[in-house]
Amino acid sequence: MSTRSLQIGLRFSRGIFCSYVGSSCWPLQTTIKRTKVTKASSKRWVQRQGSDMYAREAKEQGLRSRAAFKLLEIDQSHKIFKAGQTVIDLGFAPGSWTQVAVDHTRPNGRVLGIDILPAAPPKGAIAVQGDFMSPLVQAGIKEYLENPDEVEKRAVEGDQTKQQESGQESGSARTREKQSAPASAVDTVDVMLSDMLMNTSGNAFRDHATSMDLSNVALDFALDTLRPGGSFVCKFYAGGEDSLLERRLRSAFDRVKREKPAASRGESREQYFVATGKKKRRKVESVKGGGGRG
Numbered sequence: 012m013s014t015r016s017l018q019i020g021l022r023f024s025r026g027i028f029c030s031y032v033g034s035s036c037w038p039l040q041t042t043i044k045r046t047k048v049t050k051a052s053s054k055r056w057v058q059r060q061g062s063d064m065y066a067r068e069a070k071e072q073g074l075r076s077r078a079a080f081k082l083l084e085i086d087q088s089h090k091i092f093k094a095g096q097t098v099i100d101l102g103f104a105p106g107s108w109t110q111v112a113v114d115h116t117r118p119n120g121r122v123l124g125i126d127i128l129p130a131a132p133p134k135g136a137i138a139v140q141g142d143f144m145s146p147l148v149q150a151g152i153k154e155y156l157e158n159p160d161e162v163e164k165r166a167v168e169g170d171q172t173k174q175q176e177s178g179q180e181s182g183s184a185r186t187r188e189k190q191s192a193p194a195s196a197v198d199t200v201d202v203m204l205s206d207m208l209m210n211t212s213g214n215a216f217r218d219h220a221t222s223m224d225l226s227n228v229a230l231d232f233a234l235d236t237l238r239p240g241g242s243f244v245c246k247f248y249a250g251g252e253d254s255l256l257e258r259r260l261r262s263a264f265d266r267v268k269r270e271k272p273a274a275s276r277g278e279s280r281e282q283y284f285v286a287t288g289k290k291k292r293r294k295v296e297s298v299k300g301g302g303g304r305g
């Protein structure tokens with residue numbers, strides 16, 4: 012195992028831009044452990060991709076990954092997307108779900124991707140880099156949702172002035188942003204997607220626990236920000252506690268289904284919850300058993 016530190020800041024970017032929100036780069040020092048990718052394992056991965064029809068088709072259609080086909084199948088069955096919707100895509104990188112969301116919400120849709128890793132958003136989307144488990148990152152997303160036009164404008168302005176700013180200046184801006192980050196809920200999101208998962212460790216218990224943490228925190232955020240009637244699609248790594256997550260979903264949404272799309276590899280324990288028809292007045296406090304660890 013090799014350990015590397017990454018400086019994670021809350022940065023909104025559009026296309027090839029990489030802009031700070033105003034001057035708010037909140038440096039959250041995050042240590043990410045990475046398993047060394049050996050030559051043999053990367054060769055096996057390349058071979059598998061080559062013989063995989065979804066990977067081939069994704070390449071042909073200009074989609075950033077084969078994962079797009081999972082969301083396309085889910086949308087075909089559950090009719091999640093409509094023109095003009097606001098969509099949040101948690102764990103968006105490399106961005107094929109975001110591409111599907113942009114395409115299916117035209118015209119006038121708005122798609123925001125969040126990922127802990129740096130990645131340029133697909134055309135038509137905006138992205139923020141940060142650890143979604145951080146309350147500061149969640150506050151930044153809520154700030155965006157409360158006034159997306161303003162934040163996008165500031166992102167462009169911030170990009171123009173960023174190069175002139177010193178580290179010290181962004182430190183004081185950070186304090187201002189922390190103080191002004193809104194805590195209020197904003198019911199403006201139509202669809203919340205979460206495909207978040209780091210590389211699995213091979214330890215089924217640990218991978219399941221990590222996945223439940225991510226899913227519960229994503230659901231808490233969805234309860235705060237989804238409109239009544241909104242939809243939540245969430246990847247999870249199956250295991251003993253997924254029935255608790257399902258129970259929470261059932262208390263907050265009219266319909267909840269487990270899905271294993273054809274493009275999801277048979278040997279993988281990943282599945283998806285598709286929850287549609289968010290009930291009115293279902294907030295975190297009324298839907299017990301949340302992650303709440305953020």
Ligand SMILES: C[S@@+](CC[C@H](N)C(=O)[O-])C[C@H]1O[C@@H](n2cnc3c(N)ncnc32)[C@H](O)[C@@H]1O
Pocket residue numbers: 075076078079101102103104105106107108109125126127128141142143144206207208209
């Ligand atoms: C399977 S990939 C998503 C693929 C994506 N849906 C697509 O179609 O291209 C999972 C992503 O979740 C991200 N992720 C995992 N944990 C995260 C966290 N705590 N905050 C933000 N992103 C996270 C990973 O960095 C990774 O890019």
